[in-house]
Each structure stands twice: as C-alpha cells, then as structure tokens.
Amino acid sequence: MFPKLSDIHAAIPRLAGTAHRTPVLTNSTLDALAGATLFFKCENFQKGGAYKFRGALNAVRQLTDEQARHGVVTHSSGNHATCLALAARQRGIPAYIVVPSTSPAIKQRAILAYGGRLTLCEPNLATRQAEADRIQRTTGAVFIHPYDDPTVIAGQATVAVEMLEQTPGLDALVAPVSGGGLLSGLCLVANALAPNTEVWGVEPALADDACRSLREGRLLTNSNTATIADGLRASLSERTFTIIQRHARGIITVTEEQIVAAMRLVWERMKLVVEPSGVVPLAAVLAAPEKFRSKRVGIILTGGNVDLDKLPWQ
Amino acid sequence: MFPKLSDIHAAIPRLAGTAHRTPVLTNSTLDALAGATLFFKCENFQKGGAYKFRGALNAVRQLTDEQARHGVVTHSSGNHATCLALAARQRGIPAYIVVPSTSPAIKQRAILAYGGRLTLCEPNLATRQAEADRIQRTTGAVFIHPYDDPTVIAGQATVAVEMLEQTPGLDALVAPVSGGGLLSGLCLVANALAPNTEVWGVEPALADDACRSLREGRLLTNSNTATIADGLRASLSERTFTIIQRHARGIITVTEEQIVAAMRLVWERMKLVVEPSGVVPLAAVLAAPEKFRSKRVGIILTGGNVDLDKLPWQ
Numbered sequence: 001m002f003p004k005l006s007d008i009h010a011a012i013p014r015l016a017g018t019a020h021r022t023p024v025l026t027n028s029t030l031d032a033l034a035g036a037t038l039f040f041k042c043e044n045f046q047k048g049g050a051y052k053f054r055g056a057l058n059a060v061r062q063l064t065d066e067q068a069r070h071g072v073v074t075h076s077s078g079n080h081a082t083c084l085a086l087a088a089r090q091r092g093i094p095a096y097i098v099v100p101s102t103s104p105a106i107k108q109r110a111i112l113a114y115g116g117r118l119t120l121c122e123p124n125l126a127t128r129q130a131e132a133d134r135i136q137r138t139t140g141a142v143f144i145h146p147y148d149d150p151t152v153i154a155g156q157a158t159v160a161v162e163m164l165e166q167t168p169g170l171d172a173l174v175a176p177v178s179g180g181g182l183l184s185g186l187c188l189v190a191n192a193l194a195p196n197t198e199v200w201g202v203e204p205a206l207a208d209d210a211c212r213s214l215r216e217g218r219l220l221t222n223s224n225t226a227t228i229a230d231g232l233r234a235s236l237s238e239r240t241f242t243i244i245q246r247h248a249r250g251i252i253t254v255t256e257e258q259i260v261a262a263m264r265l266v267w268e269r270m271k272l273v274v275e276p277s278g279v280v281p282l283a284a285v286l287a288a289p290e291k292f293r294s295k296r297v298g299i300i301l302t303g304g305n306v307d308l309d310k311l312p313w314q
Numbered sequence: 315m316f317p318k319l320s321d322i323h324a325a326i327p328r329l330a331g332t333a334h335r336t337p338v339l340t341n342s343t344l345d346a347l348a349g350a351t352l353f354f355k356c357e358n359f360q361k362g363g364a365y366k367f368r369g370a371l372n373a374v375r376q377l378t379d380e381q382a383r384h385g386v387v388t389h390s391s392g393n394h395a396t397c398l399a400l401a402a403r404q405r406g407i408p409a410y411i412v413v414p415s416t417s418p419a420i421k422q423r424a425i426l427a428y429g430g431r432l433t434l435c436e437p438n439l440a441t442r443q444a445e446a447d448r449i450q451r452t453t454g455a456v457f458i459h460p461y462d463d464p465t466v467i468a469g470q471a472t473v474a475v476e477m478l479e480q481t482p483g484l485d486a487l488v489a490p491v492s493g494g495g496l497l498s499g500l501c502l503v504a505n506a507l508a509p510n511t512e513v514w515g516v517e518p519a520l521a522d523d524a525c526r527s528l529r530e531g532r533l534l535t536n537s538n539t540a541t542i543a544d545g546l547r548a549s550l551s552e553r554t555f556t557i558i559q560r561h562a563r564g565i566i567t568v569t570e571e572q573i574v575a576a577m578r579l580v581w582e583r584m585k586l587v588v589e590p591s592g593v594v595p596l597a598a599v600l601a602a603p604e605k606f607r608s609k610r611v612g613i614i615l616t617g618g619n620v621d622l623d624k625l626p627w628q
Binding site for chain 1: 337339356358359363420578581582584585586587588618622623625627628
C-alpha cells in the first residue's frame, strides 16, 4: 500500500504545532562553489534533531486510543528511534526501542532522555527484527517501521510540501536515501504537486543499494555498510523501491571523502551542525555539478545528531 | 561623540540587501533549563560569520569617495578584521588588517579569502596600534576602529532594532561585552525604543574589565585575558564605557567552564555552530537564573567563526 496525496495532506494538521516548520537557508559561498542556487531545508532544527520526527509523530498520532495504549516499538539505527520516543512521549505512551549496540552514544542518550525504553542488540537486521517482534508479542505495542510504513512515509513527505511552499519553482529536490522513507515521500509530493521538479536520491558509495537496485531493476540490499553516514546504512523495501523507481530522476553516490568535505563546508560556512548523513545531497551537488548547473536546487539537511566528541575530520 | 538614534536609523538602509536580516530561533530544551523564554538572534549566520559585519559595512559605506579611495585599515583580534575586509571588498577598496599572531588560523584564512591585506604583529595593543598607524601614514587608508567609533557602534546597534521588531516585548537583551561596541549600541536602541527592556552585558571572568569598571565607576583595562572566548579580550573605551555606565542594567561574568558548557549545549541542542565568545549570554542566563526567571530574554549569538580543528571539549 502506497500513501496517497490525501494521506500526506492528512499528516499536515497532525504535525502542526508540534513538529517545527523548519526554515530554509541560503548561502552565497556554497552557491558559488556549486554553480547553482541552493536552498537548504533545515531539518536539523526539527524536534528530535531530524526529519524522522515527522514520520514518527504522524504514525503515533494516527493510532486509535485502543491501538496506542500499549505503546509503540521499533528498531532503528538512530534518528527514527529518538524521534519515535519523543512522539510517544507527546502522546503519553511508552516507546520500546531496539538499537544496535554500535549506534552513536549521543543517539542512545537522546532516546533515554526522551523517555524511550532501550534494548541494545547485535548490529544486524535479523537480530533487531527478532528482538522487536519479541517486545511486540510480550507488551502488545504497535510496531512502527523506520520507513516501510505508509503513515511514516506520509509524515516524511510533509517536508516536501513545506519546502515547495517556501521555495516555489525548484528545478530539483535532493535528499539522502537509505530505507527510502523520505525519498519516496518526496517523489509522491513532487509528482503530484510539482511535476517539473526532479527528485534525486543520494547515498554513500559504501551503501549503494538504491543505485544498484534502480540500475538492475530489482531490489538489492547492502552487504557492507561501513560508511561514516550512520543514518544511511539501511536498504530500500519493496514499497519504497517501487515508488522511487517510478518517480525519482536518479540516484547519485558519493565517497566518504566527499561526505566529510561537504560536512565541513556546512559547519564552517553555514554555521550549521549537520550529521554526515545529512550532507550527502550537498556532496552530490558538488560532485556532479553538471546535473544541477544554474538550477534552483532544494537540499534537505536531514538531521543534526552528531557525537561532538567524534568528529570525522579529527 | 556618541551615535544618535538618527545615526542608527541611517545605518539600516546602508546595510539593507547586503547584511542579512538574521533569523531569531527558539529552543524548548534550553527554555526549560533556563526557566525563561529565550530568543536567539543568529548573528553567526551574518555575512562574515559575525555581527561585526554590520559595523564594518556601515563605517565603509558612510565614507565619501574621496575618503574611501585609499582603503581602510584596522587592527583586530578577529571578526572585525574579517568583516572589514568583506565590507571593503563590497565597495572595491583595499582593507589593511593588522592581526595579532596568536589569532585563530580560521580567522586569518578568512581575512585573506575576503581579499584583506594581512600584517601579523605581536599580540599586544601597543604594537597593533603602532603598526596600524604606520600603514595609515604610508597608504592614506582610513582607520576603522573595532569598536571605539560612532559609525561602527551605529552599525552594531541595528541588530537590536531588528530584534525588537522580530520579538516585541522582551524583558531583557543579553549580549557579550568586550570593547563595548555591540553592548553600547544595544543600550542606545533599548533606551530609545524599548525602555522596559533591560540590557545586560556578559564577559569572561578572565577578562572582566567592564564589570570592574562599572563597579569602580572608572575605566579599567584587562591585564590578563587568557580566556577561551578569543573575541572578548579587548577593554572598553571611554566612549563605550560612558554609554554602558549610563544605560546597561549590569554586567555578568562567567567562568571558562560555563562558557564551554553553554557552547556545547548550543551545538548539541540548537544545531548551531557558535564561537565561545558568542555563547557567553546563554552561559550567564544559566549561571544567574534568578535574574531572568520567567522572563522573555533576547540573546545575541554574536558569531560562528570557530576553528573546527580545535574545539574546547576535546
């Protein structure tokens, strides 16, 4: 089941007043470097520090009281977990979070600070899912998938609705792709509301399942995900793959060096704390300038949850 | 000579379209910590990365063509230098910058990147002034003092005019104080336009000349300035001291530990890159909560020029 435009429009009032309508910033130095006019949607300022709060809040708020009363459960490499804990606290229900033991300390602390109930597990998808299944059985909590869920996708899609209102006439929208919840949401919105706006996904070359999947026309997964962009290690689902295959203009991959350089540019020039996963769109625009030259390009700075004790240029 | 309100109003169109009207951000976590409602004026997003661009641009633009044609010269520990170079480049005139050899590498690089002509000197005021005097004599450039100049003060004061428009009804405005250009500008604006808004200055305990000067009723200087807040090592001038003595509610000092903790909070919670000098107002609001409890407090985040290779918590 794919979210419809009406599902996305229904998410907007569910988020209003709780999620931030984040600002769009510009920067003339980065425009000059890119040879394009860049508009940065600052989801690093979102509640919980990431756009993931939109999907989590939409998923939590559309539950009936009967569904919601035993809480929610998920597994996540980070921001979905933090944001689901925050969204659940907003509704006054428990959030059970299964987190790989390798996730950054800052994200584990944030989950606990937002009242999430944390279970650490081995860093592989099978163990995470098994642990989440066990919690779901024993507590009756509702499982909220990080991306393979129409209500989550509809929530993430609201970032595109906002951005198209804030900066009309975009030639392109560029966003990271991991599990594809955000990118498929952007695809649905642009296709319906701004068909002249190309949607591009960007992923690390070290976790390039989306690029390979589109090229081969079938869903492939990542075997190795040793990228610094710790939010981009998941693989597409059948649902997100189908939407992206249908509507995205393409997928660009970037190297680890390009990610770190883009991150440093954003910190030094824009004075914004953005996590490695959040800067891959800028890295792509700088790495593939011919695709964007002289265009009006919307970039989603997806999140700002960085462990300040472990910065990549040190 | 003190700037008049008309001088401040005259600065506004000089800056418009070149300096940014910076946004005001809020943060519920920091509000809860402070027990107050905080409004953060993001001058770290200003051109050149600091509010100093306002004063520099106002000073450069009010010169006649005859005055301007040999350029401008200054000595500065950092942001005034960068911003004067940028303002001079806007007008197409040279900027000669005398910089202490101990200033951060990022600031020296920024001056050069903005086309400034750099002279390094020993890190004491006498040498800096002598070198600037020499350049002034040999080139005919106009000396633009970092803070003891009515046109510079009038430029900095525009930050208060904007903030009062963006967030009416502030109980307090809190800003760093070093040479006093910004703080005296805020005093003049609040006194004229918002007399119910208290103006507080904040400085490191390790460079507390303003606090001691106000207490003793006469102008004192800093002998030791070993603070991490490298933008706050200057001392008041007679001019800025007189304005501050007349209109400021008081000066609060903060420790080095409080500065670093506030900086980390702003980076982690607000996702903003702000330099140590820029976070001292927040440090003061957290260190002296009884002064601000339940009030609407405007905080000037003055700049974001940090050497990302040398962060204070490492």
